[in-house]
Amino acid sequence: MVYFTLLNGQIYGTILGSIFGLLFDIVTGGFLGSAMFSFTLSGFIAGYFYSETRQELYTTTYFFLLIVFLSAFSNSFLTLLLSTAEVKLSVANLILGQGILPAIYTSVISLPILLYNQRRRRI
């Protein structure tokens, strides 16, 4: 989602986020609307980094991982807040365990996309 947002702009990212979020809600049988809300905001946040002149910079350097990290952090944090109102977690656990950790592994998973883009750029 972040990659396509960086290529196509903030509006595209916001809409793509809401579609992905809705699909996620449907297939996981969870609280309908919660993932849509957080994915929409994540798409919007990723869209902030859209720039026609810096497109290549953001998709082929480690900036890409940073943007993925920010989007994933906001997404997992918000999803948790919205879908589990009854869960009592400490603020530290919310930020670290449910925000930063998922964001880190999402960034790591997105590494192949970055490496592929870098290779394609060299060619």
Added chain:
Amino acid sequence: MPKFLFQFVSKFKEYIILTFLLVVSLILMSLNENTSVKNFKIFALGSFASVNAIVTGITNYFEDTPYLEKLEKQNAKLMLQVNSLREYALENNELKKILSFKSSNKFDVIHAKIVSRLVSKISGYFIISKGEKDSIAVGMPVVSDNGLVGIVYNTTNNYSSVRTFENSMFHVAVKDQRSNVNGILNWNGQYLIIKNVPTTYDVEVGDRIVVSELSSIIPPSIPVGIVADRETTVSGLLSNIIIKPFAELNSLKNVIVLKTVISSELDSLEINLGESIK
């Protein structure tokens, strides 16, 4: 005026679209209990489960499934029997006169595979490979060969979704098997916990926690876990009991559904299925 509106829209179109989509998602959240939305979710659940079942089928192709299923069924029955015997041993002296005590090992069991673990650990649901066709109904308890796993939350013809104990909406009446102290068990996002137990009550680390007779949905004596810790609240009057569950949800591949009939006199303590049963 129209010109101003046009300028406003073109200047803030990103924010307008964002606001619109967020409002749509908030509306969807408010419609979660709507019957047609629920029906749609059940339909989606069935469709998604079919796809997952194919993937699981491929990954389990080389396993000796019938043999494993037979063993797991046997394990679950033995677990219920062992627990029932333990219960008898503990209560024998006090309950000699009431030996008509309802046995908890007379259930028919249905073996089912987990076809999908829904992505977020916090959401605490998974989908199993048996549904209404196999006589599974909403509210039936789901166990592993180690202990309680959850309850059937939704059913389609061929699949069911299970609300596991790692779901913040899961509440069940439990008791300390040694001292018979009762409490309500729920998931706080990190641990299974029994809240607000008076500090004077006899609950010790290492005690076995089982489903209580107060529970009208899940049959009594099904093992749940073991007391791992006891935290006293600031006032010093109440404690929160942390339970380490017997069933390891992360490594579960198969589960057993107990074919029990839901009591019509639902205990108000068990609010898990309030909406579904209505």
